[in-house]
Amino acid sequence: MTIRALVWNENVHETTQPAIREIYPDGIHGAIAQGLGELLGDEVSVRTATLADPEHGLAEEALAATDVLLWWGHVAHEDVSDEAVARVQRHVLGGMGLIVLHSGHFAKVFTRLLGATCSLAWRNDGERELVWTTAPGHPIAEGVEHPIVIDRQEMYGEHFDIPNPDDQVFISSFEGGEVFRSGVTFTRGRGRIFYFSPGDQEYPVYFHPQVRRVLANAVRWAAPVSAERRAPEVSNPARREWV
Structure with a gap:
């Protein structure tokens, strides 16, 4: 069955900063979508949406088809409507996969699903990042180099205020000595969530072949196992006698 992926990007930097548009002429969403298409082929159908789209491209019909x-x-987390956030949250609880990238750690839907501030340390000096695999048997790490070497990237460091993840797939180290849990998974309701930190807008990280491999693997992993979209519900079964 074809995986229906929707790449959502606020698309503010690319439309307001020429230097960022030069790095990502088709937007960050365009670069990510291109990588998924190249690596997954007919396994996936990819659409994109941005903050400026009607209902942010996150209408009920769009999410039902994702x-x-x-x-x-x-920079525009607060510009995403609470109604759209509630829809996304409901669909994740019902089984839709969610992959949150880089500064999306402060997205309203991510902090609500995790029930945490998701705050962290950061420094943007264009340092080298090494992304080390800590769970080599995890499907998201399949075929990924150990480590992934990203020549220039914004530093994210601990403490990262998140709940204990289901799996820690990657940990990153930086030239300044910091480390960061850069690839972690969660389950909320019936939905699978993966957070992956590499991807600052000032660097061409989403053209990196190994980063693209991680995202392709993550799409496969996060895809729902059932076509039914329904959050777990309360049940009140009749009493049965067991002998």
């Missing part, structure tokens, strides 16, 4: 939602945001 198996995995990839999310990139940075």
Whole structure:
């Protein structure tokens, strides 16, 4: 069955900063979508949406037609309507996969699903990042180099205020000595969530072949196992006698 992926990007930097548009002429969403298409081929159908789209491209019909939602945001988290956030949250609880990228750690839907501030340490000096695999048997790490070497990237460091993840797939180290849990998974309701930190807008990280491999693997992993979209519900079964 074809995985229906929707790449969502606030698309503010690319439309307001020529230097960022030069790095990502088709937007960050365009670069991510291109990578998924190249690596997954007919396994996936990829659509994109941005903050400026009607209902942010996150209308009920769009989410109902999405198996995995990839999310990139940075400076416009508060501009995403609470109604759209509630829809996304409901669909994740019902089984839609969610992949949150880089500064999307502060996205309203991510902090609500995790019930945490998701705050962290950061420094943008263009340092080298090494992304080390800590769970080599995890499907998201399949075929990924150990480590992934990203020549220039914004530093994210601990403490990262998140709940204990289901799995820690990657940990990153930086030239300044910091480490960061850069690839972690969660389950909320019936939905699978993956957070992956590499991807600052000032660097061409989403063209990196190994980063693209991680995202392709994550789309496969996060895709729902059932076509039914329904959150877990309360039940009140009749009493049965067991002998």
